[in-house]
Amino acid sequence: MAAPIDEITALNPVSSAGQIPLEQPPKLKGRQKLLQNLQRMSSSPSLTRRGRSASAGYRRDHKASLSCVSLSSTYSPCLGNGSSSQFYGLNRPATPGYSVSPGPDAHINSRIRVVGTESPAAGQLRTVPLPVDLRPGSRSSPRLTMEEGDALETALELSEPQVSRARDFWGEMPAELKTEIFRYLTPLEIVRCSAVSKQWNAMCFDGQLWSKVDATEYYQKIPSDVLVKLITSGGPFVRDLNLRGCMQLDERWSSDRDRITDLCRNVVNFSLEGCKIDSVSMNYFLIRNPRLEYVNLSGLGSVTNKSLKTIAKSCHQLQVLNISWCANVDSKGLIRIIQSCTKLRDLRASEVQAFEDPELALELFERNTLERLVISRTNLTEDCLKILMHGVDPEFDVLTDRPIVPPRRLRHLDIHHCVLMTDKGLESLAHNVPDLEGLQVSQCPELSDDSIIEVVRTTPLLSHLELEDLENITNAALVELANSPCANSLEHLNISYCEALSDTGMLQVMKNCPKLRSVEMDNTRVSDLTLMEASFRVRKRGYGEKHPQVGLRLVIFDCANVTWAGVKEVLSSNAYIPRARKPVSAVVTVTQTSDAGSSPMTTTYVTPASTPSPAPTYPNEIIQLKCFYGWQMTVDEHTKRVLRGDLAAASRLDRKWADYMMATEEAGAAGAGARRRRRRARDAERLYNADDADDDTLGVGSGAPIGRRRRAQSGGCSLM
Missing domain, CATH: 3.80.10.10 (Ribonuclease Inhibitor)
Incomplete structure (x- = not known):
C-alpha cells in the first residue's frame, strides 16, 4: 500500500501542513485564463489558518455557501488539506485504496470546482449551484453569445452598489433663472452678494440686472467706484438712470466720462438733480443719448442755454424737461427747446426768470402740446x-x-x-x-x-x-x-392762512x-361745526368687514375757534358703529303667578342671540387730524387703534381723554363755584367707579356701557 500512496503524493505534491509546492502549473492564456479565474470562494474555519477571515455565511454543519465570484488572478485555491473535498470534487483525500490517475487537465480540474458534485458519504448536495446562464463553460463547450455576455455584464453591474451623487442645483440652473432670482433683491443686496465668489460677481454685475439704476435710496452708502461699475456693467441695457444726489461722482465725470458715455447710449430717463457735473461732460452725455424722453436737471448751476441747445439738437423724443432752479437759463434756451422738441408735454421751470418775454409765451401758445406747466x-x-x-x-x-x-x-x-x-x-x-x-x-x-x-x-x-x-x-x-x-x-x-374764510363757506364745501x-384750513375761522359736518359726511361712506382706511385728512392747527370738543367729536365718529350693525340680543319675557292668586309678576331677560355672531364691522373710511400740538399725541394714538381694528380700545381712550379735559377745565375755572364744581367732579368719579360696567363691555363709539345697565333708583318693591 505504500507504493500507491507515494504515487499520489508525487502526482499531488502537497504537504500535510498545506504548503503550496514550488513547481506551479503552467500559466494559461485566453479563454482558459478567464475560465480559470471564475471560481467560488467558500467560507470555512480551515481558511483562517491561511490568513483568511471567516465569512458570515459559513455554517458549522460543514456545508459551504456561496459568498462571492472573484475575477482576481492572484488567488490560488487551498489544496492538499482535509477540507478541500468540500470545495473540489476531483481532489479526494489520500486514503489507502484510493488512487487518482493524472490526466491532461489535472491542473485545470484542481483549480475549477465541478458544479453538482455530491458527497459519497451523505449522498446530498454540499454546495448551491450557480444559475445555468452564469456557469463557466469548458474548452469543449460552445462560446457565449453576445446576448449572454451582455446579460452577464448587466448582472455584474447590478450587483455593485449604486452611489447617489449630490446634485448642484445652482450650478445646473439656467442663467436666465439665476438672473430672474437676482431681480428680487435690492440693488444694495446685489452689490453685497457680488463678494461671494467670482461666479457670483459676474452674475451680480450682469447688464440685464441693471436696466434701471436708481441711486436715490443708496447713494450715500455706495462708493463712487462701485456706482461707476454699476453704470458701466449695465451698458446698453441701462434705460433709467437716476443719479439724484450722487455728489461722489463729481471727479468721476471728468475721468470716466468717455467710458460711461460710450457704454450707455440707450438711456430713456435721465436725472442729475442735485449732482455736481461739469457742462462738458453733461453735454457729451446728452449728445450720445438721442432716445431721451425724460430729463431732470433741476438745481444744476452748470445748465446753461448751450445745454438746452444741445438737448434741442439731439433729443427730439423729449417729453418731460425739468430745469427748475437753474439760474443760468433764460428765454432763448427755452424757445429752442419748444421749437425743436415737438413731443414736449411737461415743462417745469420754477424760478426761471424768463416768462416775462412775450415771444416765449407766443411759442407756447402756438405749440399747444403742454399738459403740465410749472412756472x-x-x-x-x-x-x-x-x-x-x-x-x-x-x-x-x-x-x-x-x-x-x-x-x-x-x-x-x-x-x-x-x-x-x-x-x-x-x-x-x-x-x-x-x-x-x-x-x-x-x-x-x-x-x-x-x-x-x-x-x-x-x-x-x-x-x-x-x-x-x-x-x-x-x-x-x-x-x-x-x-x-x-x-x-x-x-x-x-x-x-385765508383768515376771512369761516364755517359759512366750509360747511357748503363739506356737504357738496x-x-x-x-x-388744509389752518389759521382760518372755521369752528367745531365744520368738524362735525366732516365727520357726518365720512360716516356716510359706509361700513364693511375690512379694517378702516384714512379717507379724509384735515389740517386744523392754529384755528382759534376749534376746541377739544370738536376734536372729540371726530375721534368718536371714527370709532362709531351704527346700532343696526351691532350684534342683536334676544329679549325673553317670563310671567310668574303666585299660588295665592296675587297679580302676576313679569320678568324680562336679555340674552344673546342663538344665531352665530356676525363678522366684525368697521367704518370704511375715517378722518385723520392734524390739530393743536398738545392734543396731537392722543389723536395719533386713537387713529392708530382704529386703523388696526381695535375700536373698543379707541373708544376707551376717547372717553378717558374727554374726562381728563373736562376735569382740567373745571379745576382751572375760578370764582365762587369752583369748590362746588370740584365736589361735583368727585361725586361723578365715585359713581363711575361704583358702576358695575367693565371697560371691556363699553359700546363702540360711545362712552356709555352696554354690557350691563345701571339699576334704576325706584325706591324698592311696593309689595315688600
Missing part, C-alpha cells in the same frame, strides 16, 4: 399769461365777448408765488382750459373772488385747488366752488364735495 416763483405777468391762453390779437365772439381760440391742453398749471399776477390775467383761463385738473395760485396777493369764481365755473374736472395765503378771497368763493360743476370731482383743497380727501 412758480417766476416773473410771469398778466400780459404773458393772456398771450399764453389767447395768443396775440385773437378774434372775439360778438355775443359772448370771448376770444375764439383753440382750447389749451393744460391739465396742471402751477403759478403760485407769482407776485405780478392779477385777476385779469387769471380770468384768461376761463373757458380755455376745459381739461384742467390741478390749479395752484397760492401766495398771489392780487387775486380775489372774481378770478377764482370765473375759473371754477368753467373747469368741470378740477380736483386739486391751492388757494393758500390769499387774503382777498371770502366765503363767496367757497360757496361758488361748492355749487360749481367741479364739486363732484374736488379731492384736495388748501385755504390755509363727496370725494374730498384732503382739506
Whole structure:
C-alpha cells in the first residue's frame, strides 16, 4: 500500500501542513485564463489558518455557501488539506485504496470546482449551484453569445452598489433663472452678494440686472467706484438712470466720462438733480443719448442755454424737461427747446426768470402740446399769461365777448408765488382750459373772488385747488366752488392762512364735495361745526368687514375757534358703529303667578342671540387730524387703534381723554363755584367707579356701557 500512496503524493505534491509546492502549473492564456479565474470562494474555519477571515455565511454543519465570484488572478485555491473535498470534487483525500490517475487537465480540474458534485458519504448536495446562464463553460463547450455576455455584464453591474451623487442645483440652473432670482433683491443686496465668489460677481454685475439704476435710496452708502461699475456693467441695457444726489461722482465725470458715455447710449430717463457735473461732460452725455424722453436737471448751476441747445439738437423724443432752479437759463434756451422738441408735454421751470418775454409765451401758445406747466416763483405777468391762453390779437365772439381760440391742453398749471399776477390775467383761463385738473395760485396777493369764481365755473374736472395765503378771497368763493360743476370731482383743497374764510363757506364745501380727501384750513375761522359736518359726511361712506382706511385728512392747527370738543367729536365718529350693525340680543319675557292668586309678576331677560355672531364691522373710511400740538399725541394714538381694528380700545381712550379735559377745565375755572364744581367732579368719579360696567363691555363709539345697565333708583318693591 505504500507504493500507491507515494504515487499520489508525487502526482499531488502537497504537504500535510498545506504548503503550496514550488513547481506551479503552467500559466494559461485566453479563454482558459478567464475560465480559470471564475471560481467560488467558500467560507470555512480551515481558511483562517491561511490568513483568511471567516465569512458570515459559513455554517458549522460543514456545508459551504456561496459568498462571492472573484475575477482576481492572484488567488490560488487551498489544496492538499482535509477540507478541500468540500470545495473540489476531483481532489479526494489520500486514503489507502484510493488512487487518482493524472490526466491532461489535472491542473485545470484542481483549480475549477465541478458544479453538482455530491458527497459519497451523505449522498446530498454540499454546495448551491450557480444559475445555468452564469456557469463557466469548458474548452469543449460552445462560446457565449453576445446576448449572454451582455446579460452577464448587466448582472455584474447590478450587483455593485449604486452611489447617489449630490446634485448642484445652482450650478445646473439656467442663467436666465439665476438672473430672474437676482431681480428680487435690492440693488444694495446685489452689490453685497457680488463678494461671494467670482461666479457670483459676474452674475451680480450682469447688464440685464441693471436696466434701471436708481441711486436715490443708496447713494450715500455706495462708493463712487462701485456706482461707476454699476453704470458701466449695465451698458446698453441701462434705460433709467437716476443719479439724484450722487455728489461722489463729481471727479468721476471728468475721468470716466468717455467710458460711461460710450457704454450707455440707450438711456430713456435721465436725472442729475442735485449732482455736481461739469457742462462738458453733461453735454457729451446728452449728445450720445438721442432716445431721451425724460430729463431732470433741476438745481444744476452748470445748465446753461448751450445745454438746452444741445438737448434741442439731439433729443427730439423729449417729453418731460425739468430745469427748475437753474439760474443760468433764460428765454432763448427755452424757445429752442419748444421749437425743436415737438413731443414736449411737461415743462417745469420754477424760478426761471424768463416768462416775462412775450415771444416765449407766443411759442407756447402756438405749440399747444403742454399738459403740465410749472412756472412758480417766476416773473410771469398778466400780459404773458393772456398771450399764453389767447395768443396775440385773437378774434372775439360778438355775443359772448370771448376770444375764439383753440382750447389749451393744460391739465396742471402751477403759478403760485407769482407776485405780478392779477385777476385779469387769471380770468384768461376761463373757458380755455376745459381739461384742467390741478390749479395752484397760492401766495398771489392780487387775486380775489372774481378770478377764482370765473375759473371754477368753467373747469368741470378740477380736483386739486391751492388757494393758500390769499387774503382777498371770502366765503363767496367757497360757496361758488361748492355749487360749481367741479364739486363732484374736488379731492384736495388748501385755504390755509385765508383768515376771512369761516364755517359759512366750509360747511357748503363739506356737504357738496363727496370725494374730498384732503382739506388744509389752518389759521382760518372755521369752528367745531365744520368738524362735525366732516365727520357726518365720512360716516356716510359706509361700513364693511375690512379694517378702516384714512379717507379724509384735515389740517386744523392754529384755528382759534376749534376746541377739544370738536376734536372729540371726530375721534368718536371714527370709532362709531351704527346700532343696526351691532350684534342683536334676544329679549325673553317670563310671567310668574303666585299660588295665592296675587297679580302676576313679569320678568324680562336679555340674552344673546342663538344665531352665530356676525363678522366684525368697521367704518370704511375715517378722518385723520392734524390739530393743536398738545392734543396731537392722543389723536395719533386713537387713529392708530382704529386703523388696526381695535375700536373698543379707541373708544376707551376717547372717553378717558374727554374726562381728563373736562376735569382740567373745571379745576382751572375760578370764582365762587369752583369748590362746588370740584365736589361735583368727585361725586361723578365715585359713581363711575361704583358702576358695575367693565371697560371691556363699553359700546363702540360711545362712552356709555352696554354690557350691563345701571339699576334704576325706584325706591324698592311696593309689595315688600
